[in-house]
Amino acid sequence: MKPDEAVAALAAIVGTEHVVTDPAQLAPNLSDWRGRYHGRALCKVSPADTAQVAAVVRLCAAADLKLVPQGGNTGLCGGAIPAGPDQVLISLGRLRRIRAITADTITVEAGCTLAEVQQAARAAGKLFPLSLAAEGTASIGGNLATNAGGVQVLRYGNARELCLGLEVVLADGRVWDGLRALRKDNTGYDLKQLFIGSEGTLGIITAAVLKLFPAAKSRVTAWVAVCDPAAAVALLDRLRAQCDERVTAFELIGRTALDLVLAHIPDSREPLAGRPAWSVLCELSDSSSEAGLEGCVEQVLADALADGEVLDATLAASAAQAAAFWRLRETIPEAQRIEGPSIKHDIAVPVASIAAFLARCDAALQAAFPGLRIACFGHIGDGNLHYNPSQPAKAANEALMADAEAVHRIVYDLVHAFDGSISAEHGVGQLRRAEIVRYKSPVEIELMRVVKQALDPANRLNPGKVV
Numbered sequence: 001m002k003p004d005e006a007v008a009a010l011a012a013i014v015g016t017e018h019v020v021t022d023p024a025q026l027a028p029n030l031s032d033w034r035g036r037y038h039g040r041a042l043c044k045v046s047p048a049d050t051a052q053v054a055a056v057v058r059l060c061a062a063a064d065l066k067l068v069p070q071g072g073n074t075g076l077c078g079g080a081i082p083a084g085p086d087q088v089l090i091s092l093g094r095l096r097r098i099r100a101i102t103a104d105t106i107t108v109e110a111g112c113t114l115a116e117v118q119q120a121a122r123a124a125g126k127l128f129p130l131s132l133a134a135e136g137t138a139s140i141g142g143n144l145a146t147n148a149g150g151v152q153v154l155r156y157g158n159a160r161e162l163c164l165g166l167e168v169v170l171a172d173g174r175v176w177d178g179l180r181a182l183r184k185d186n187t188g189y190d191l192k193q194l195f196i197g198s199e200g201t202l203g204i205i206t207a208a209v210l211k212l213f214p215a216a217k218s219r220v221t222a223w224v225a226v227c228d229p230a231a232a233v234a235l236l237d238r239l240r241a242q243c244d245e246r247v248t249a250f251e252l253i254g255r256t257a258l259d260l261v262l263a264h265i266p267d268s269r270e271p272l273a274g275r276p277a278w279s280v281l282c283e284l285s286d287s288s289s290e291a292g293l294e295g296c297v298e299q300v301l302a303d304a305l306a307d308g309e310v311l312d313a314t315l316a317a318s319a320a321q322a323a324a325f326w327r328l329r330e331t332i333p334e335a336q337r338i339e340g341p342s343i344k345h346d347i348a349v350p351v352a353s354i355a356a357f358l359a360r361c362d363a364a365l366q367a368a369f370p371g372l373r374i375a376c377f378g379h380i381g382d383g384n385l386h387y388n389p390s391q392p393a394k395a396a397n398e399a400l401m402a403d404a405e406a407v408h409r410i411v412y413d414l415v416h417a418f419d420g421s422i423s424a425e426h427g428v429g430q431l432r433r434a435e436i437v438r439y440k441s442p443v444e445i446e447l448m449r450v451v452k453q454a455l456d457p458a459n460r461l462n463p464g465k466v467v
């Protein structure tokens with residue numbers, strides 16, 4: 001089939017207005033959020049439902065075209081960017097229905113934004129706890145395909161742990177209906193786990209059954225100045241010991257990251273004086289309104305202050321103030337984008353090793369690249385840090401960017417030495433394809449290739465990504 005015949009056949013499936021070939025209209029879908037990847041595609045096609053997704057996949061198989069799934073295009077590893085004239089970008093944005101909601105589950109289509117899923121849960125008096133800064137744009141299909149984490153993993157787990165069932169269109173166009181709402185099902189391999197985190201390389205997720213939780217009735221949000229990352233981890237231990245599973249989020253924010261927000265994000269104000277080197281934003285919540293949560297947090301902070309672990313702390317006095325605290329954390333990626341390039345890392349090490357890892361990694365980088373500054377922030381309760389070096393001066397920063405490979409090697413070799421992960425939550429995409437081969441064992445890489453070969457023998461789905 002010639003390319004124009006394939007485009008016409010796709011239009012016959014989804015309707016002419018849902019196939020885009022015009023370069024200007026395609027452009028936003030062909031660049032990633034960080035502007036690092038600029039791709040090419042035969043066209044963008046936007047099916048309306050699972051049957052149309054399946055028909056598009058079958059047509060692409062017959063026409064020997066590749067398929068690149070895209071949700072909100074907020075991914076940070078270039079996974080959703082197609083890279084050739086034989087690639088069809090399949091947008092899930094029209095699969096937008098909330099199919100069902102029960103007391104403890106919600107069944108949604110892949111193109112719903114994360115915010116829409118949260119809102120549907122809220123309207124039913126429930127909580128869907130996955131939460132990240134891109135939630136207004138990111139799709140639930142993309143969240144599952146990247147096994148997204150975010151700020152509440154500490155308490156509720158990442159996307160994988162929040163998913164009970166999936167509906168997936170396979171590489172040959174068949175539909176696997178795994179939309180089960182079961183918390184127990186030991187009838188063989190747990191197939192949904194293969195597709196979660198596979199970044200569109202094994203199947204196209206069209207719908208999911210997700211877990212719901214009781215909505216929070218009380219919430220305490222605190223901004224805390226700590227002397228160093230070890231003190232932050234010690235504070236987390238105290239909070240967990242005293243307030244138990246009610247610790248919902250616990251974010252570490254380094255001075256450089258906070259300074260970028262204060263410089264670039266309008267109306268941002270630091271909650272505490274003294275310009276501490278490290279701050280913690282933590283949130284505790286309870287589904288009861290009589291939980292004595294505030295008293296518990298105040299007591300923990302007073303004890304930590306007395307023991308010198310905490311330098312200063314303030315509790316948000318209103319929902320607006322809590323939102324202002326969160327804005328400081330959630331606009332860090334945007335502030336970095338405005339500031340200019342930095343070398344991005346999304347790493348995890350065991351929580352107990354964070355302080356030692358940071359001390360060694362900071363020292364090794366400073367020795368190799370004097371004057372370097374590191375925007376370090378992230379989900380310290382999960383051992384996950386975003387660790388992004390740059391040089392303050394433009395020319396020096398350009399030189400550093402040219403040496404990104406050497407920076408990665410220092411950081412990733414140390415992450416590996418600490419038994420960590422070189423991609424805690426953003427995934428592999430195009431960005432870290434070579435890196436995973438370096439750090440995973442040959443057995444693990446071989447197992448990944450065997451799975452890919454079994455589910456997508458023609459390498460039709462998202463070629464050039466992950467494996």
Ligand SMILES: Cc1cc2nc3c(=O)[nH]c(=O)nc-3n(C[C@H](O)[C@H](O)[C@H](O)COP(=O)(O)OP(=O)(O)OC[C@H]3O[C@@H](n4cnc5c(N)ncnc54)[C@H](O)[C@@H]3O)c2cc1C
Nearest residue numbers: 071072073074075079139141142145148149150200205425
């Ligand atoms: C400001 C900002 C903050 C972020 N914060 C976090 C964070 O805290 N935690 C975190 O984990 N991530 C974070 N991210 C990245 C995160 O991975 C994405 O925001 C989100 O999970 C991806 O969803 P998306 O719909 O945009 O996917 P896309 O970018 O469209 O796609 C991402 C990958 O999934 C595949 N894919 C998309 N939809 C499907 C589908 N239906 N079926 C199969 N494959 C599919 C794509 O092919 C691609 O490989 C952040 C991103 C931004 C821009």
